[in-house]
Structures are given as structure tokens and as C-alpha cells.
Amino acid sequence: MSKQTVFQIDWQPVGRRVESQAGRSLLEAAQSAGIELAAVCGGDGICGTCRVRLMRGEATPVTPEEQALFSHEELAQGYRLACRAFPRSDITLDIPPDSLTAPQRLQLESKTIEIKPDAVERTAFGLAVDIGTTKLAAYLLDLRAGRTLAQAGAMNPQIAYGEDVISRIAYANAHTDGRQILQACLVETLNQLVRELCVDAAIEREQIVKAVVVGNTAMHHLFAGLPVRQLGEAPYLPATREALEIAARDVGLQLAPKVHIYMPPIIAGFVGTDHVAMILSTGLWQPGRTRLALDIGTNTEISLAAGGQLWSCSCASGPVFEGAHIRDGMRAAPGAIERVQIIHGNVHFQTINHLPPAGLCGSGILDVVAELYKADLLDAQGRLRHARGDKGFVLVPASAAGHHHNIVVTRRDVHEVQLAKAAIRAGTEILLRRAGLSASEVDEVIIAGAFGSYLDVNSAIRIGMFLPLPRDRFRQVGNAAGAGARQLLLSAAQRQLAAEIARRVEYIELTTQPDFTNAYVAAMHFEGDTGCAPL
Ligand code: FES
Numbered sequence: 001m002s003k004q005t006v007f008q009i010d011w012q013p014v015g016r017r018v019e020s021q022a023g024r025s026l027l028e029a030a031q032s033a034g035i036e037l038a039a040v041c042g043g044d045g046i047c048g049t050c051r052v053r054l055m056r057g058e059a060t061p062v063t064p065e066e067q068a069l070f071s072h073e074e075l076a077q078g079y080r081l082a083c084r085a086f087p088r089s090d091i092t093l094d095i096p097p098d099s100l101t102a103p104q105r106l107q108l109e110s111k112t113i114e115i116k117p118d119a120v121e122r123t124a125f126g127l128a129v130d131i132g133t134t135k136l137a138a139y140l141l142d143l144r145a146g147r148t149l150a151q152a153g154a155m156n157p158q159i160a161y162g163e164d165v166i167s168r169i170a171y172a173n174a175h176t177d178g179r180q181i182l183q184a185c186l187v188e189t190l191n192q193l194v195r196e197l198c199v200d201a202a203i204e205r206e207q208i209v210k211a212v213v214v215g216n217t218a219m220h221h222l223f224a225g226l227p228v229r230q231l232g233e234a235p236y237l238p239a240t241r242e243a244l245e246i247a248a249r250d251v252g253l254q255l256a257p258k259v260h261i262y263m264p265p266i267i268a269g270f271v272g273t274d275h276v277a278m279i280l281s282t283g284l285w286q287p288g289r290t291r292l293a294l295d296i297g298t299n300t301e302i303s304l305a306a307g308g309q310l311w312s313c314s315c316a317s318g319p320v321f322e323g324a325h326i327r328d329g330m331r332a333a334p335g336a337i338e339r340v341q342i343i344h345g346n347v348h349f350q351t352i353n354h355l356p357p358a359g360l361c362g363s364g365i366l367d368v369v370a371e372l373y374k375a376d377l378l379d380a381q382g383r384l385r386h387a388r389g390d391k392g393f394v395l396v397p398a399s400a401a402g403h404h405h406n407i408v409v410t411r412r413d414v415h416e417v418q419l420a421k422a423a424i425r426a427g428t429e430i431l432l433r434r435a436g437l438s439a440s441e442v443d444e445v446i447i448a449g450a451f452g453s454y455l456d457v458n459s460a461i462r463i464g465m466f467l468p469l470p471r472d473r474f475r476q477v478g479n480a481a482g483a484g485a486r487q488l489l490l491s492a493a494q495r496q497l498a499a500e501i502a503r504r505v506e507y508i509e510l511t512t513q514p515d516f517t518n519a520y521v522a523a524m525h526f527e528g529d530t531g532c533a534p535l
Pocket residue numbers: 038039040041042043044045046047048049050081082083084
């Protein structure tokens with residue numbers, strides 16, 4: 001019998017089936033197939049980031065490196081290091097979300113929409129938009145088939161006027177035409193996205209006859225032309241909480257004539273229609289298991305579902321995970337360090353598109369802090385051990401950096417992460433207390449949003465940002481708000497459901513909670529009641 005020299009490798013859930021020469025590791029096979037598998041140590045078998053699960057077929061025997069990195073249970077389930085395993089037959093592999101590093105970072109993907117579309121009389125198209133503080137995501141759908149035909153993303157151009165919601169409200173307040181300027185630049189970019197979508201799907205924009213827009217309350221108001229001053233002052237009330245139907249031409253969005261844009265109801269001043277869409281698409285509204293959902297951004301919205309009830313809050317987590325307020329921070333662009341491990345005192349990292357490192361993006365920043373803490377290079381207060389003055393920890397020396405300058409993590413950088421993680425953890429703790437639950441009673445934690453898709457959950461647990469629960473209780477779902485917007489576009493029943501969700505949610509304003517400050521201060525540390533001991 002002749003020896004097989006080429007194997008079929010079926011990569012799931014990315015759905016790629018490629019041939020690979022015998023003698024090539026699974027990591028090499030992934031790289032030549034353009035599958036962005038994480039490989040922080042560059043294939044040395046020590047970082048454990050290239051893990052895949054063998055679902056069908058045969059590979060070379062488990063190596064000592066794999067025995068050291070996987071539990072017996074994981075090995076029995078077929079987990080392997082892609083850099084250490086070589087196929088011996090045609091195989092099918094499952095790539096866990098943590099092991100994938102996609103090159104584009106606008107994060108449009110989410111689950112496939114499985115909604116029965118409303119009947120439409122002819123072939124017609126619809127537009128669903130998620131307006132984030134930092135990023136915009138737009139989707140073009142075939143309304144009859146319920147299918148997404150094209151998707152496009154862009155940075156929110158309002159960033160030029162303020163990086164977070166509060167500074168944009170301040171800009172609108174300080175300038176007589178501030179709101180109009182913010183609305184106009186946003187709509188201009190949305191019109192560009194519509195053009196891109198139409199080119200992709202080979203249709204005319206006049207064929208877009210329905211539209212849905214979701215966003216946080218400030219983005220919602222700025223898009224719809226509503227006043228925002230009151231959103232910046234306690235008690236942070238929206239101008240309206242009702243669902244809106246506004247004429248596309250009134251805001252300057254170029255679609256078919258007479259199209260009205262549906263905007264679902266708002267929960268509160270800092271929990272907007274994007275969160276309603278997220279609750280809708282993740283099924284959090286359904287009674288059953290106790291579940292927590294977090295949409296992490298410059299503002300993080302958190303919802304808890306338990307015993308048929310829903311509670312939501314919002315906390316200011318800041319732009320640190322967008323790479324802002326960090327000495328060598330940058331947005332998630334090519335060359336950004338997105339994964340970091342410190343193994344036996346040596347720094348291993350991976351950059352987007354495998355380019356020479358230029359700085360740290362959000363997931364890299366989170367990893368660095370978690371790894372410094374694990375390596376005992378940070379104390380419980382977040383002070384860098386062995387760092388002198390402001391010099392900080394040199395992550396990448398100038399000789400290895402793309403721009404020939406040291407890439408450094410400072411005490412101030414760590415402090416920015418502490419502020420963000422403390423806000424998120426304290427918000428989580430307050431919701432649990434309101435529901436009378438302990439952390440261990442949470443059956444599932446859903447992580448949505450762009451940063452939430454790329455972060456390493458273990459790092460977030462290690463620094464105490466997430467509850468110390470088993471890893472398999474966490475689910476990263478991508479742009480769940482974008483998925484919800486598409487559901488709302490397709491079905492009137494989904495719009496009714498959204499209205500019911502917004503009505504049912506009990507909003508918790510954290511700043512008025514007497515126990516919030518204590519929870520926040522406790523969560524600033526890396527260990528203790530709301531911090532987290534090293535894993
Ligand atoms: S790349 Fe495989 S263990 Fe690091």
C-alpha cells in the first residue's frame with residue numbers, strides 16, 4: 001500500500017478544507033492555508049496558544065510538551081498543540097475561539113441569523129447598523145431570504161471630537177452646531193459604508209427599503225438629532241426611551257426614497273439600543289439558566305438574567321482596551337501586539353499580521369498585566385517590581401521593535417487597566433448582590449463586542465476583571481448587537497420582543513448604589529474579595 005503524502009485537513013468552525021503535505025505540522029498547515037492560528041511562542045511548544053481539538057482522524061502521538069500543557073481530560077477530549085501535532089490521515093479539527101487571531105479588528109462577525117423573515121412582496125434589501133462609540137458595523141440583508149449579503153465596518157469619525165461618550169457630549173454642549181457636526185460626520189461615514197455594501201452586493205442604494213440602527217444612548221441621540229446635554233448630567237436621562245421611526249432623508253442617510261429607520265427602545269441613559277439588541281440576539285431574555293452578559297467597550301454594559309428577571313448596569317471602563325491612555329498603546333491594527341506570555345522570565349508575543357511590533361492593543365495590554373502578575377513582577381496593588389522610576393517594564397527592546405524604540409509597560413499603564421477592570425468587576429458584583437446571587441451560581445458568562453471577541457478570558461479572570469469561574473462557562477459571541485440589529489430588520493415579532501426586553505430590564509444606576517464605591521476599591525487590587533488569586 002502506498003504511503004499517503006497529502007492529507008485533507010478540515011478546519012472548523014472556519015469551514016476551510018485544505019490539503020497539506022505529510023511532514024507538515026498542523027500549525028504550518030494552518031499558516032499556509034491563511035488560517036490565523038495563535039502561536040505566541042512561534043511554534044516552540046511552550047505557550048499553549050495554538051491549541052486545537054482533533055475531532056476525526058489520526059495525528060502523531062502526544063508529545064511531552066502537550067502532556068505538560070493539557071490536563072488528562074483535555075487530552076482525552078482530543079486537544080493538541082498545532083505546532084506539535086502532525087496529521088497521519090485526513091482529519092477534522094475544531095479551533096477554539098481563543099486560538100484564532102483574525103487580522104481584521106472591526107469585529108463584524110457574530111452568529112448566523114436564524115429568524116423567519118417577514119413576508120415581503122418583491123425582492124428587496126435592508127440595512128442594519130450598529131453605531132459604537134469607536135466602531136461602526138453595517139450589514140446589507142436580503143429581506144426575502146433573511147440572508148446577510150455584505151458587511152462593512154469603519155471607525156466612528158466622531159472620535160476626532162472626543163474619544164468617549166462624555167467628551168462628545170461635552171463637545172456638543174460647548175458648540176452651538178456641535179450636535180449637527182457630530183451627526184453629519186457620522187452619517188457621511190455611514191453613507192460610505194452603504195456605498196461599499198452596495199458595490200459588494202451589486203445593488204443600488206435605492207433598492208434598500210428598510211433600515212435598523214442600534215447604538216448606545218449617546219450615539220443613538222446624536223444620530224437621531226436628539227439633545228444630549230441631559231445625558232451628561234445626573235440622573236443621565238435619555239430624551240426619550242421609546243422606539244423611533246425616523247425618515248432616512250431627515251438624517252441624510254441615502255437609501256430608497258421614503259425609507260424609515262427603526263430604532264428600538266432604550267433601557268437607560270447609559271444602556272442603549274445596542275444592549276437591547278445584544279440581549280435579544282444572545283437569548284438572554286429567555287427564562288432558564290443564570291447568565292451574565294458583558295459588552296465591553298469604552299463603556300461596558302452588563303446584564304444579569306436570573307429567575308426570569310433581568311438587571312442591567314453600565315460602567316465607565318474607558319478607552320484603555322482601545323489602546324488609548326497607554327504609553328505604547330495602539331488600536332488593533334497590523335503590528336499591534338495582541339497576545340503576550342511570559343514563560344520562565346522570557347517574553348513571547350504575537351502581533352497582528354505577524355508584523356514587527358509597534359505597540360500594544362487591548363488584548364495585548366490585558367495579557368501583559370495578567371502575565372506580569374502571574375510572573376510576580378506586579379504586586380497586588382499593581383506596582384511593578386524591579387522597575388525604576390517611570391522606566392517601567394521593557395516588553396520589547398528597541399532592537400526588536402518595528403519603530404526601533406523600546407515598547408514599555410509603565411505603572412501608569414497598569415493603573416489604567418486597574419481602573420477599567422475594577423469598574424467592570426464592581427458592576428458585576430453589584431448586579432449579583434441585587435439578584436441575591438453568588439458568583440458560583442452564574443451558569444454562563446457571555447462576552448460580546450469587538451474587544452470581547454479577542455481578549456484572552458484566562459487573562460481577564462487572572463486580573464479579576466471576570467468572575468473566577470471555570471473557563472467553559474464563558475462564551476465569546478462577537479458583535480451580538482449587530483446580530484440583534486439584523487434580527488430587528490427581518491421581523492416585526494423581534495421588534496415587539498425588543499420592546500418587551502427594554503420594559504422588563506431593571507436598570508441599576510451604579511453611582512447611586514451605596515456599596516458600589518467599596519466594590520470598586522476592592523476590585524482595584526489583583527487579589528482579595530473581588531480581585532483574583534493567580535490561576
Ligand atoms: S505555538 Fe504551539 S505552543 Fe506556542
